[in-house]
Amino acid sequence: MAVLLSIGDFSRMTYLSVKALRHYHDLGLLVPAEVDPGTGYRLYEPGQVGTAQAIRRFRDLGMPLDEVGAVLAAPDVTARNELIAAHLRRVERQLERTQAAVSSLRLLLERQPQPIEVECRSVPAVPVLAIRDRISMDDSEQWWAEAFDRLHAAVGEHRAGPDGCLYHEEFFAEDIGDVLAYxxxxxxxxxxxxxxxxxxxxxxxxxxxxxxxxxxLDQTYSALGTYVAQREIGADGPIRETYLITTGDESRHRTEVCWPVASLTH
Structure with a gap:
């Protein structure tokens, strides 16, 4: 006769709350071995403990429930491991971003504001190859990388200057707006x-x-915005970023931030 466990016992054995187990049942992630037709009590087999523990670990790593379901439904070990590896890569990238944010915050707290050097320029119209889209701030990093991969593949020997982006005011004000990579x-x-x-x-x-x-970049934006506001020279138009140097070592990045100002010809 098969051993069946009450949901309470199964909860204690797996460190998953009864509420979580009910939710996973509703989603089809962890279906009880039996459900008593009279009482509705959920009953589990000891062999389901491993699946429950795996779900808990996936959730500890921040894996969304739909991805957990895809892992559990994977047709073979190779497919399952590819899904897990993809999520681990995302976790590693998030960890890198967190570490960078911590380092940046420490510098912000410790470093005294430095005066910036500002040059006012009138730049002519120039032909570009471009990709334009309406994106959110949360998606901007991935979009930026993909857009420039496509642009670099298309430009070939026709390049005449460094990469750049235009960010319209709506992008900053509404967290979503038009961006042009060129x-x-x-x-x-x-x-x-x-x-x-x-x-x-x-x-x-x-x-x-x-x-x-x-x-x-926000620190440079704030310093440049302050410079422009104090002189009352601001004008409507998109912010430009020009990427003079981008390397694997972010400390060596060099980016021109360009704020629109009133006409310099008057």
């Missing part, structure tokens, strides 16, 4: 698919150089 080009390269050939408009800009990780 590469300046010479000649007449044709766009294809999401990559389009466009003219980057002329602009008057207050420009300063950010040294270091993208995660600390």
């Amino acid at each position: 590469v300046p080009v010479r000649g007449n390269p044709a766009g294809r698919g999401a990559v389009e050939a466009v003219q980057l408009p002329a602009a008057d800009l207050a420009v300063t150089l950010h040294r270091g990780p993208f995660g600390e």
Whole structure:
């Protein structure tokens, strides 16, 4: 005769609350071996403990329940391990971002504000290959990487300057808005698919150089925004970022932040 465990005993054996076990049953993640038709009591087999413990560990790693379900339903060990490895890579990237944020916060607390050097420039219109989209701040890092991968594949020998992005005001104000990733080009390269050939408009800009990780760009934005506001020279238009140096070592990144200002010709 098979040994059956009450949901209370199974909860104690797996460190999963009764509420969680009921939820996992409702989702089909961990279905009891039997459900008493008269009382509705859920009964589990000892052999289900391993599955319950695996679910708890996946949840401790922040794996969404739909992904937990995909892992449990994987057709074979290889498919299951690929799903788990993909999630671990996401956890590692999140850990890297957390560590970077901690380091940045420590510097923010310890470092005294430094004056910035600002240059006002009038830049002409230039032809670019570009990808435009409406994105959220949360998705911007992945979108940025994918957009420039596609642009770099398309630009070839036509490159005429460093990569850049335009961020419209709505992107900052609403956490979602229009962004244009671009590469300046010479000649007449044709766009294809999401990559389009466009003219980057002329602009008057207050420009300063950010040294270091993208995660600390907000400090340069605040300093440059303060500079522009104090002089009452701000104008409508998108913020530009120009990526002079991007490497695997983020401390070596060099990014020009360009704030739109009133016409410099008057």
